Amino acid sequence: MKKILKPALYVHIPFCNYICPYCSFTKVFYDQDFADRYLTYLEKELTKYSNFLFKSIYIGGGTPTSLSHTQLERLFLILKKYQSENYFITIESNPELTEDKIEVLEKYNVKRISIGVQTFNQIFQKQINRFTTPEEISSLINCLHKHGISDINLDLIYGFNHETIDDVIGDLKIFTSLDIKHISTYCLQVEEMSIFYNKKYPAPDQDEARKQYDAICDYLKIKGFYRYEVSNFAKKGFESRHNLIYWNDQEYGGVGLGASSYINRIRRTSTKSLSSYLKGKYDDYVEPVDDNSDKFYFIMLGLRLEQGFALDEYQRRFKANFLDEYHDKISPLLDDGNLVIKNGYIALREDDLYIADYFLRKILF
């Protein structure tokens, strides 16, 4: 039977070698036996997509590279039959990635890697208990290049307690001196379920965070990284093609603990309970998509992009004119210049992207 081509597949590997105090993701400490069993159930869960091939596969976590060399091989072999002809694999990694595992990534044709650096500033490294040096990351990047992986993203966190704009720029000076193509920035969130939350770590001051964000945008622009989404900056041509599938509200499958999917007009989220997962009880939340919720996601995701969304794509997808349909809500925003229409796209004004959520509430509720 001919398989159906789908844009993307997300694969969640929930294991980590250490737990970061700010983290509220679905993760557990790495354990070899659990990881072996997890891969067995992941393989079973994937059979729900036995009719599909995926163009982009994103292996996230957790820390996928916390898997052993053998387990990584096993994971890529499991994924093989779900890859389309010109597949593109991205993997998340910690900075401690070793060359023997990089060789596995090369062998299975991984094209992009996202590394959770967060900060090189020793004061803030101490707060998050992670102590990677620029020299270590530089040599990791050299090693990745040597093995043919040059599409490299580094994650940056800003908004630490007592962090200044100079501190943030200090980090960015090092980030941009490295041979990378993409930087994802995250303002520190002190979320429930995190160690910081339990320890009452102060949440960043919103005004300060905004100033830091603006400084990041200005600095990265000068350094040739253009902002294409609220928090994401890339050299031209190196935008995250997987995340663009999400932001353009295209279909994606999802497997693994807590993974979401949007396939055939159904949104699903898998269970976050490892014990349920290891009994093969995968689905936790299922949301059928009607036109209204479909529009909601399309607008909400599209307006987070610097270029916004194409008005004719809205027309094609929903057989409706966005400007007419949302006339009452968007007219004041167009009049005030918060929304702009350019080359057939509608987008938030550059300066308003940081507070996209505020404008989305005005449009969508």
Ligand code: SF4
């Ligand atoms: S931030 Fe990443 S590496 Fe740290 S605990 Fe969370 S999932 Fe694991």
